Amino acid sequence: MADEDERLAAWAVLAGDVDAVWAAARPGPSLDAVAARLASAPRAFLDDRVVLAALAGDVLGGRPLTALAFADDARVRLGASLALWLVASEDLVEPFTPAIRTGTTALAVDALALRVASVADPLDWLADDERRDEAARTFLLWCGFLPAGEDAATARALLVARDSLARHRELAEAYAEHRHRAEIARRLADARAKEAAARYSTE
Template identity: 35%
Template sequence: MPAPETPTGPALATVRHRLGVAPPDLFEPGVVVPALVADLAIELDGTLLDADSLVRLDDDLSHGPGTPHDAIVTRRVLVGLVCWLVLDPDVRTDPGVREAIARVGGPTRWMLRIVTDVQRELVGLRADRDWVLRDEGREELARAFLRFAGVLPAGEAPAAAQDRWLAVSTAYQRDLVRAMAVEQARAEELERALAAQKAKEAAAQYANY
């Protein structure tokens, strides 16, 4: 849950709109995402990512949990969309975002944290283009971006932002459904055990007559 002192960032509508006008090129398989991130780091604060950093980024995007080809493509699309959001002047100049950037040690460090956390949180949950074409996809990605950027959506208190995030988080809802299924299975197992015990006790009482 966001801390009470988490700064307020841009409006959720701003981030959602930016996703809605994302360039189609970001979905092309030929996009070299590590190079995109490296160019963004230079633009943000002049940081030159060294070769080892780029290799680690490429390895993170190509491996990790969910290594099938579709997962690799999805990771790269999500990182490209994060870069597109970071490039938005309305995001970068927001006072709350500036405060969040200062807290983590600078624009590039801030950007790389979002790049890492968003793709790990959202990989494999939706078809790639659904993140920009579907309302619920834009909502989930926009909230994930702001969450990992270290800011609250404008006009939302920490508790409200947390509740709304959990309401749109595909991973959370999936885990919730699984947990409910486990609890239901346990309840049914307990009910069967109690029924069997009652039947056994009834049989014993009958045998004593």
């Protein structure tokens, strides 16, 4: 949990004003195209032995990547590698329309590696439609794009609905509430038992 907190703290510093990011986002590629490309990541980008610094250097051309500070974490490595695949695929497959390389791709790589991968296993991005949708939407946003055909309000609502971090927090809050209620019930039961015992002993 401490590692996740550290990664999320690093991401929070990078992310800055999220409202401003949404306000500046412009129409981008089709969500389906990005999700399909993500699902087609080649084995080389999924290899546990990938050296993230080298891959990032090849794909991003030396642009700084905060995720490199956490490259010893397997989920960070895989999350970053999958994001780097989306960037590299414009040369290896074909460009998106519009091309994502015109956006803030390093920030988008960090978003997937530090924010999304901290709460949703990147392998799930390949196997689960909703997690892949979340990853694709997050990537587009932090590249500076909205999915094609969506306005900012719609895109934001759809991403919020799929946000693993929000779900994780809600589950934690729900669990805390359940624990609180159980503790109150236990204390009430103890108080009733003591009261009954006191009544019994005086009779």
